[in-house]
Amino acid sequence: MRFHKRRLSLHQRWEGFVGERTDGQKPIFSVKRSSIIGRSSLTVEVNDNPEEYQIEGSFAQRCCTILDGKQQSVAEIKRKVDASTNVVLGKDVISLLVKPGFDGCFAVALVLVIDQINGDDFDEGARVEVVDPLLVNSNISSSE
Template sequence: MKQLPVIVEEAFVYDEDKHLTVMKTSLFFAGDGYTVYDCKGELLFRVDSYGPDARDKDEIVLMDAQGKCLLTVRRKRPSLHHRWEGFLGERTEGQKPIFNVRRSSIIGRSSMTVEVLKDSGDEYHIEGCFGNRHCTIFDAAKEAVAEIKRKVDATTNVVLGKDVFSLIIKPGFDGAFAMGLVLVLDQINGDSFDDEDTEMDPTADD
């Protein structure tokens, strides 16, 4: 297993590929909620960002199955590059972020750059189109550490809607960190992309 730094929680670093199912749960509410299950149907992560006690829409908390706050992602304003920051646990005033995410370019479609601010100072890049649930997270050596894909129903072989998709975690990569990046991508990209399978490409013409 490739040795990668633990960024959020060691409990979510695995020795083999981990296939997770991500479901948006707030289709009939204001805001975005998520539940994340492993291949055995066990709940791993959840996000509740709707209801009377909802936080600012620019701040989202990732929790484990028991409701422990693992990570807070927050949009940094003002920011031309749609910069988001990640904080360990439930963010407090004055707390320093452990990573940030930004678009590689403010012009046209582009990849995302993830800079880890704690310990290792590693950098990751996200390429593809999250709006179409088709993108990959690469480390600095251009090796894939996580993938987001459309989910196929195993019994019917039918591709499911975009509100249910797969997150594949490679061995050694922090799954809680990966899910935090999914939350950021969902907020940055949402479903604003066309249904055409257009990739994020830093060299593409607008």
């Protein structure tokens, strides 16, 4: 998936495409700031889907929630904590908790776009751990 930044007006818009962008190709989704004043939430529009998502919180602090159109949490971005020592790991190590029914690949794509919007380019060694909430309750974790 590739991302392309486009200035349409005072709002900045980031668009996600499958593969390399070609002429006339529509983006799969676009992300823009909900307000041009300050660092407010982000609005996510998905093509061929009337529902919009909101991203609330502070990505700089690695603490965000992705909300669906009903303002229900569908994914959460948090700093990773080492379970054995209760130590918060570096800001380039995050956990992404994806609720059942929400596309995990789409959630990871949103994390990458939010990172670009905030100008916090992840280091090459940065990791995103996608956590299955069904496994969290059984004290088993999965990471990729």
